[in-house]
Amino acid sequence: xxxxxxxxxxxxxxxxxxxxxxxxxxxxxxxxxxxxxxxxxxxxxxxxxxxxxxxxxxxxxxxxxxxxxxxxxxxxxxxxxxxxxxxxxxxxxxxxxxxxxxxxxxxxxxxxxxxxxxxxxxxxxxxxxxxxxxxxxxxxxxxxxxxxxxxxxxxxxxx
Numbered sequence: 001x002x003x004x005x006x007x008x009x010x011x012x013x014x015x016x017x018x019x020x021x022x023x024x025x026x027x028x029x030x031x032x033x034x035x036x037x038x039x040x041x042x043x044x045x046x047x048x049x050x051x052x053x054x055x056x057x058x059x060x061x062x063x064x065x066x067x068x069x070x071x072x073x074x075x076x077x078x079x080x081x082x083x084x085x086x087x088x089x090x091x092x093x094x095x096x097x098x099x100x101x102x103x104x105x106x107x108x109x110x111x112x113x114x115x116x117x118x119x120x121x122x123x124x125x126x127x128x129x130x131x132x133x134x135x136x137x138x139x140x141x142x143x144x145x146x147x148x149x150x151x152x153x154x155x156x157x158x159x
Contacts, residue, residue: 006152010037011057015064029133031141032106034061038076039105039142040149042083043092054080075112079105098146099139106135 014033038057041050058073083090083105092101110131114124 007037010149011060015060018061019064028127028130029137031137032134033141033145035076035106035109036102036138036142036145037149038080039083039102040146042080043087043146044150047084050084051077051080071113071116074116075109078112079109082108095143098142099136102139102142103135106138107131110135 011034014037017033018030034057038054041053041057045053054076055073058076062069062072090101092098114126117124
């Protein structure tokens, strides 16, 4: 029960931070904590419960103002399945490797999302600088966020 409350708090905090930062001048360059939670699920959970968690997180994020419903779910589950397929070959536990994989997966998710928009007939703009800054920001925040999630998950399991 404590673990459920912890992750519910993380999800709600992420949603609140995302809705607050959208009004800042550099709102396009921001940490996406729900996306980092999706990556954490992808790195650490098996396919059966993890896929449902990823879809749930995508639907939660879409409910907070994404204009095109279904895109987050498709892009999140695509990246999650790619991550699960290559997980045995991916080393992600520490510093530079973790940052690199989070950056690469963030860029892949954005490209997948923009590709889905383009496929539906919408014009998409590619601001490479914003994409790279967002990806690197997510990568460096993951250095703190993943160990925090792991330590909290361990403390709730043991208590």
